[in-house]
Amino acid sequence: MNALKLSGVFLCFAASLNFSSLLRAQTPEWIWHDNRGAAPADGEVRFFRRTFIVEGRLTKAVLTAAGDDHVRIFLNGKQVLENDDWQKADAVDVTVEIKPGENVIAARGQNDASFAGFIAKLDLSLKGGNKGTVVTDTSWVSSDREAPGWEKPGFIAAGWTPARSFGKLGAQPWGDVMAGAIVKGAGASKQATPAESLATLPGFRIELLRSAQPGEGSWVSMAVDNKGRLILSPQGKEPMLRVTLKDGKLEQxxxxxxxxxxxxxxxxxxxxxxxxxxxxxxxxxxxLRDTDGNGHFGPPELLCKWNRGRGGDGEHGAHGIVLGPDKKLYIVCGNFVDVPDDLSPDSPHRNYADDIVLPRMEDGNGFGAGKKPPGGFVARMDPDGKNIELFAAGFRNTYDIDFSPDGELFGFDSDMEWDWGTPWYRPIRINHIVSAGDYGFREGTAKWPNWYPDSLPTTLDIGIGSPTGVKFGTGAKYPAKYQQAFYAMDWSYGRIIAVHLKSKGATYAGAFENFVAPKSLREAGPKATLNVTDLEFGKDGAMYFLTGGRGTQSGLYRVTYVGKEPTDIQMEAPT
Incomplete structure (x- = not known):
């Protein structure tokens, strides 16, 4: 998923602290390993530690931290906090973990992509009213290697180097991630953003059905099976989950x-x-098939290899799968997946190239450098994976696609946010995807503008954001206008938009409105996150949607219509 390239892992804690010389409140900083001047690598893990001394009787200790992308924090060798959401810090009461004298605070940070860092502060209160703060800053030491006992007292950090600061709390792109953090007891269960913090349109109601708990992962995709059960997949290595619903509630x-x-x-x-x-x-x-009907899938059958066998993993890899009116599978792939070599000679889309007079200038940060056309694409194939065709191409990183009630295919394509302000910037966009269409995404400066005669124009530009799941409201128990809407998710701004399409010649035009979003998107106060990833309409006609991705807290939500307008089904969803 394209959401926010400016991500990383940052941990921030204070230097040695001795309450005999009371520290004033300090501002924590986003920190990371210096990497000898090199940029953080995707997937890299770094280790951090600092000692501090407590003299006197401690009455309260609260630890607050956020990791971009993941951070685990230890006190005297015991893990006390885990955060996977750089937009929203976690806070935990750690009073019982701190002892008189010398203590060690340590952190393990992990980067998913692009920049990396984490931020934290430890607020300490002593009997008599004295207070102190331990924050992340350059007094921390760090290492790129995990050594036995690195998080425990007594470890000799030979060869560890001072951490590097990337800015204080409030710095962009993170903002004040500690605002509104709710203090929990150690080991408390995790909670997704409450439904009460979300806004929707008049007549609709949002419910939070479940918050993902430790071991259940961070959810990024969903499907509805033949019995109306939801199948959820985490982004990591945790197992997929099957959810049985009863009367709109989670039964199993x-x-x-x-x-x-x-x-x-x-x-x-x-x-x-x-x-x-x-x-x-x-x-x-x-x-996967349940051939004996016992509720268990048999061994997986490999249907199609991506990237010439190397695999289509990653946020710009192989993504959404839909069933077309022709009973074929349509699969959308991001711009880091190569077109399969065994394409059918009857593929609708066969001719693509940069087609430029001057050589293209690659991205200044090297993202996608050297990748050749056609960019992201939609592949069409038989249910058994045979007869693969290139249906359309020229996308950056469309995460999901869906067919309208009229049998027309639509997608929600991402922008290249590092192009902001350049003549070749293309905002996130709704595309009407037609057979043999080329939508003009090329790496670097070679992107096609809408006015190119051989480029199909966008249906609707949305602006800035990070597209994830999409779905038409076909079959929903909603008023007719919202049954016909195309719902598209924006991970960055935490919203689901409803796109209302109208015929325009051989294609469509449209307008959009926010359907679900945090109240804080428009109101003052602490910001609520809604990192939306995928949605489906259940057999009961309700919308079910997920939050998660990049290790962030996940939730399963339900949106129903409780207003007074008619909700007669206009057209059934295809099966």
Whole structure:
């Protein structure tokens, strides 16, 4: 998923603290390992520690921290806090973990992509009213290697170097991530953003059905099976989950015992679960079937290999799967997936190139440098994975696609946010995806503008954001206008927009409105996160949507219509 490239892991804590010389309140800083001047690598893990001394009787200690992308914090060798959401810090009462004399605070940070860092502060209160603060700053030491006992007292940090600061609390792009942090007891269960913090349109109601708990992962994709159950997939290695619903409530949640994880595309069709995920042969397209009807899937069947066998993993990899009116599978892939070599000679889209007079200038940070056309694409294939065709291309990183009630395909494509302010910047956009269409995404400066005669123009520009899941409201128990709407999710701004399309010649035009969003998107006060990833409409006609991604807290929500307008089904959803 394209959400926010400016991500990383930052941990911030104070230098040695001795309450015999009371410290004033300090501002924590986003820190990371110096990496000898090199930029953080995707997936890298770094280690941090600092000692401090407490003299006197401690009455209260509260630790607050956020990691971009992940941070685990230890006090005297014991893990006391874990955060996977750089937009929203976690806070925990750690009074019982701190002892008189010398203490050690340590952190393990992990970066998913791009920049990295974390931030933290430890507020200490002593008997008599004295207070002190331990914050992350350059007095911390760090290492790129994990050594036995690195998080415990007595460890000799030979060869560790001072951490590097990337800015104080409040600095962009993070902002004040500690505002509104709710203090929990150590080991408290995690909670997704409450439904009360969210806004929707008049007549609609939002419910939070479940918050993901430790071991359940961070959810990024979802499908509805033939019995109306929801299948959820975490982005990591945790097992997929199957959710049974009853009267709109969660009745049962069970892990699926299958050797495929990390799915960024799920679709149930032809009595099979199709999965773009990590399986025995790598990240590819698999088919799972319950052949004996006992509720358990058999061994996965490999249908299509991505990237010439290297796999289509990653946030710009192989994503959404939908069933077309022609009963074929349509699969959308991001710009880091190569077009398969075994394409059918009858593919609708066959001719693509940069087609420029001057050589293109690659991205200044090297992102996507050297990648050749056609960019992201939609592949079409038979249910058994055969007869693969290139249906359309020229996208950056469309995460999901869906067919309208009229049988027309639409997607929600991402921008390249590092292009902001340049002549070749393209905002996130709704695309009407037609057979053989080229939508003009090329790396660097070679992107096609809408007015190119051989480039199909955007249907609707949305602006800045990070597109994730999409779905038409076909079959929803909503008023007619919202049954016909195209729902598109924006991970960055935490909103679901409803796009209202109208015919315009051979294609469509449209307008959009926010359908679900945090109240804080428009109101003053602490900011609520809603990192939306995927949505489906259940057999009951309600919308179900997920939050999660990049290790952030996940939730499963339900949106129903409780107003007075008619909700007669205009057209059934395809099966």
């Amino acid at each position: 949640l069970e892990p699926l015992d299958v050797p495929v994880t990390g799915a960024m595309g799920l679709r149930y069709a032809f009595d099979s679960l199709y999965v773009n995920g990590r399986g025995p042969q790598g990240y590819h397209l698999y088919r």
